[in-house]
Amino acid sequence: MTHSASVSERLLQVSDLARVEGEGSLRVVVRGGTVQEAALNIFEPPRVVEALLRGRRHDEAPDITARVCGICPVAYQMSACAAVEQACGVVVSDPITALRRLLYCGEWIQSHALHIYLLHAPDFLGCQDAVGLAALDPNAVERGLRIKRTGNLLMETVGGRAIHPVNVRVGGFHRAPTTAEIQALRRPLQVALEDAAATVEWVSRFDIPDLEADYLFVALLGDQQYPIEAGRVGSSAGLDVSPEEFEPMVIEEHEQRSTALHARLRGRDRYLTGPMARYALNRERLPEEVRRAAEAAGLAAVCCNPFQSIVVRAVELMYACGEALRLVDSYQPPSPPADPVPGRAGSGTGATEAPRGLLLHHYELDDTGLIRVARLVPPTSQNQLAIEADLRQVVQAGLELSDADLTWRCEQTVRNYDPCISCAAHFLDVTVERQR
Secondary structure (H helix, E strand, C coil), rough: EEECCCCCCCECCCCCCCCEEEEEEEEEEEECCCCEEEEEEECCCCHHHHHHHHHEEEEHHHHHCCCCCCHHHHHHHHHHHHHHHCCCCCCCCHHHHHHHHHHHHHHHHHHHHHHHHHHHHHHHCCCCCHHHHHHHHHHHHHHHHHHHHHHHHHHHHCCCCCCCCCEEEEEEEECCHHHHHHHHHHHHHHHHHHHHHHHHHCCCCCCCCCCCCCCCCEEEEEECCCCCCCCEEEECCCCCCCCHHHHHEEEEEECCCCEEEEECCCEEEECCCCCCHHHHHHHHHCCCHHHHHHHHHHCCCCCCCHHHHHHHHHHHHHHHHHHHHHHHHCCCCCCEECCCCCCCCCEEEEEEEEHHHHHHHEEECCCCHHHHHHHECHHHHHHHHHHHHHHHHHCCCCCCEEEEEEEHHHHHHHHHCCECCEEEEEEEEEEEEEEC
């Protein structure tokens, strides 16, 4: 870290920040004791997936878009399948829908465990990284890795492999796992459920900074179940629309300082998607034992402290393990494993809940089934303005902190969102400029 200061300027710069996926910088300007600017600048390469999709067959979309992210490829596959199937006028069978939800549970389990134990918990326990946490609390790290292995096992069993699953296709799956293969997941999931309940209790003991933010929550609304792979889009302001009605409401704008697009609702309002939004809009759809665990962990019906997002993720982790167990016990191999989806002219929008939040796919197909238009709206694009708003609050409240403590708090604030910036380099530069 380098630090320089003068009467009019204070500069903090941190490079090579782990535990955030991708490249970015944070510039904060303070004048007269007031934060004037908090800009999270992202340097990831511009997305070209939409361009790559144009002219490709409709049934290629899941495999192409899965390569966007190695942590949440299932989210991209499921949103792509939903959009293409809607464009082609196909509704898949209930057994296929259930198997997709089971696969998605595997992604939630492995992603939430990774974030909680290896990326975020060190912030609350005074550790620089997961290695330091392993020295401080080896049992906790072992528990987290055990949960993550179970999520990976589920993805391998249903999806063919843990990273960029190869068994998913438009209309369903290339192969349906046997009943014996699915039943073999039961014991690991039972252990994972116990570990997840312990995770909720563990994170509830963390020293959580005080911050109450004003959020417009946006998430899928489940019918009877907590939403994962399908649902209407709702908000804390009363929005209740279909994904295809919601998609044109999301206006993405380019900021010269960043290669990441900034999303606003109806071009006007910043909003928050992700675990806190899902929990706020769907808490009553959680099973009773999960709601009790959330209450015991200190969560109110609506959580507006971004630093408590780690607790909400732990609650969702517990839910995903229990939901996977339910799906394992009720498994009926789909026969056939995929429904036919012939290409045709049409448009479709798919929305699912990636671990980090709402993921939208929109496609327009020509009469041969080739993709003419493709739009992907990831959670981090939708959350970036909320991250910057939180940073302004955090810096304003922490102006009396030392350089090191204020920088740490800014980094922790960004990690609250588990932003998926890039899967390549990992660093964040933080600049705080104080002017009088």
